[in-house]
Amino acid sequence: MLEIKNLQARVDEKEILRGINLTVNAGEVHAIMGPNGSGKSTLAGVLAGRSAYDVTGGSVTFNGQDLLELAPEERAREGIFLAFQYPVEIPGVNNMYFLRAAVNAIRKHRGEPDMTAGEFTKMAREKVKLLQLDPSLLNRAVNEGFSGGEKKRNEIFQMAMLDPKLAILDETDSGLDIDALQIVSHGVNALRSPDRAVIVVTHYQRLLNYIVPDFVHVLANGRIVKSGGKELALELEEKGYGWIEKELAATA
Amino acid sequence: MVDVSTTWRSQFEAQACANAPEWLTSLRAKAFARFTELGFPTRRDEEWRFTPVSPITETIFTASTQTVSAEEVALAPFAEIGGTRLVFVNGKYAESLSEVRALPKGAIVTSIAQGFREHAETLEAHFGKYVQGENHAFVALNTAFAQDGALIIIPRNAIVEDPLHLLYLTVAGDTPTVSHPRTLIIAGENAQVTIAEVYSGIGEGTTFTNAVTEIVLAPNAVVDHYKVQAESESAYHVGVQQVQLDRSGNFTSHNIAIGGAIVRNEANAVLAAEGGECTLNGLYIAGTGQLIDNHTAIDHAMPHCNSHELYKGIIKGKGRGVFNGKIFVRKDAQKTDAKQTNQTLLLSKEAQINTKPQLEIFADDVKCTHGATVGQLSEESLFYLQSRGIGLEEATSLLTYAFASEVIGRVKIEALRDQIHSALFLQLPAAIRPEA
Ligand SMILES: Nc1ncnc2c1ncn2[C@@H]1O[C@H](COP(=O)(O)OP(=O)(O)OP(=O)(O)O)[C@@H](O)[C@H]1O
Ligand SMILES: [Mg+2]
Secondary structure, eight states, X not given: OEEEEEEEEEETTEEEEEEEEEEEOTTOEEEEEOOTTSSHHHHHHHHHTXXXXXXXXXXXXXXXXXXXXXXXXXHHHHTEEEEOSSOOOEEEEEHHHHHHHHXXXXXXXXXXXXXXXXXXXXXXXHHHHHTTOOGGGGGSEETTTOOHHHHHHHHHHHHHHHOOSEEEEESTTTTOOHHHHHHHHHXXXXXXXXXXXXXXXXXXXXXXXXXXXSEEEEEETTEEEEEEOHHHHHHHHHHOSHHXXXXXXXHO | OOOHHHHHHHHHHHSOOTTOOHHHHHXXXXXXXXXXXXXXXXXXXXXXXXXXXXXXXXXXXXXOOOOXXXXXXXXXXXXXXXXXXXXXXXXXXXXXXXXXXXXXXXXXXXXXXXXXXXXXXXXXXXXXXXXXXXXXXXXXXXXXXXXXXXXXXXXXXXXXXXXXXXXXXXXXXXXXEEEOOEEEEEEOTTOEEEEEEEEEEESSSOEEEEEEEEEEEOTTOXXXXXXXXXXXXXXXXXXXXXXXXXXXXXXXXXXXXXXXXEEEEEEXXXXXXXXXXXXXXXXXXXXXXXXXXXXXXXXXXXXXXXXXXXXXXXXXXTOEEXXXXXXXXXXXXXXXXXXXXXXXXXXXXXXXXXXXEEEEEOOSSOEEEEEEEEEOOOHHHHHHHHTTTOOHHHXXXXXXXXXXXXXXXXXXXXXXXXXXXXXXXHHSSSOOOOOO
16 A cells, blocks of 8 residues: 655754655555654655655555655545644644545545535544534634643544545643543544554553554664564663664664 | 815815805815815825825716616615615715615704704714814815715713614716715713614715714714725725713724725824713724725723724735834823734735834823734634644635624624624635635
8 A cells, every 4th residue: 555665854054854755555554663763754754745844765555556746635535544643733724624524625636525514514423423522512613722632632623524545643642641641542543444444653552552553663863773563662661762773783 | 187185175165155154154164275275195205105095086077967776775784784774875864775764862863964964063063073184184174075975963861772874876987976975963961872873885986075073972872884885896985083071981992994095094082071982893804905094093082991903804906905003192081991902814925014002101000002913814713623624715714804803793783793794705816605
């Protein structure tokens, strides 16, 4: 589904991604872990099309298409969804109106008719329940004045509404209490299916108890320096990242 | 070269003044003399630095006698908001197009021409008593030429439920036409009224509207005033609004400017007694070929008055905007609370704004704040919307609308709010229309 080859990217002349290689097949869940500033959000942002990053080398194909050629909205319509590490507050834009515009833009791209207001409201009600969101949040401006946890749940609510092929969750677990973490994980697991894939960026193994990954990768200094199964996350939890760096230094 | 000032003079001399009361004839003569002395402002004049009016002052305009049908009126922007409506065609009251619904006892909603005949005493007491024509050529010109317009008198304790709609229609002709509409609104003690003063247009062609509005609030009166400027993109418009608030008066202005080639709006208020409250909301949208200038002045003359001002501008293409917000706090005006905000959204690299807050404070125990911001749409917000599948153009529209929504949201007349909403979306790059 997703094939990243030797991807390099920079911000303001600063090299951040230094040759990422990663293949994600349909049905898989990949976890990406790594120290602060290692480039995890940069990778997520490059995949979603954030313009602040300059891709300086490598390629990304998504279901056979050159992903880097597409505008952010085209990527979303093709089925990429990024749950933001820091969801953006947009005063004056109503959450429901915004989501309906998004849902219909994606449906249009798929050749499906617009959802009526009734159908949309019905679906929104179901998904709101799934994420145990306060329904009154829907009629507020996008993320405005939402608590940290509400913002994260709102991201997953949007994901549930938009029905993506590849979901990229950037630290959706950070700052969540255990109840909220379970709710969010439940929302993500509801989306799991053989034709979809998920990339979860996290600092904590805890999330991976609920969203069980097929692969765990360690990103350090702009490269994937180690990959393994779900047990790698446990090891990282126990020992931190120091040992990997030592291991790398030893082999170098 | 044709001498423009000679034309104004000959028009002034030819103007029919039959039956005009003595005081009015003399007021007009004085005003015209003052206009002649002052001459039109130039860019050397500090108050007009960013707004060249030479296209107006170098054109020969004549008054028009054009009439329009009810069907044509209905097609003009903001022609219908329901309820009582006075229609003026190129400044002249059109009774057959107007409708005055039931009003509280003693309330007067009529043309000012009729007012000169039937309410001479009230007019003599108020007409021209608030607006400053001494140093304003356009105001002097209006006073010299004002023959018609609207007169609204709301008596003590009367509450007018539905908005009063003053529809000033500018109808373009074969040659440039001018009108000098004059509005006088008098709200008695404890009275309450909502007025929508709309300048709308029919047809393309050079027109010049030179409007003056005076609004007087007796103690405790509440006036909600809307001015919508939606004339054609070849229209010139200078409009000066002067408000006088007595003790505990409460005045709210909503100033929406979306039409016109050169537009100068002045909204001035004097808080002339204690406890007054004045709110000025503004939204202006200027595109290529448009210059919209808003000058506001709030004069805190007495203690314990509040003023809140929020003006938002959206400038796109090669459009230009000007904002100048004056706040005076006089020596006696202790405990003043004044807040001014001007925010401008520039949607293109060529869009321009000149914004200037101007606070002059002579009292010491006051709270005065002002802030001006000029910015583009947030990249972060655009990316967030795009990352959900919303196209760039649509995302731009949504965020632009969001920027304006704070001002639009304060519009309490639903029909008006809906029409501003639609007009705004028509103005934007991609016309997306979220259901209101
Ligand atoms: N817009 C930007 N401008 C300048 N530097 C940036 C920008 N975005 C990211 N960086 C830098 O790039 C590096 C990688 O940042 P990134 O956000 O991808 O890290 P991360 O792995 O997601 O970290 P965290 O775990 O703290 O979220 C950091 O050094 C960061 O300071
Ligand atoms: Mg990050």
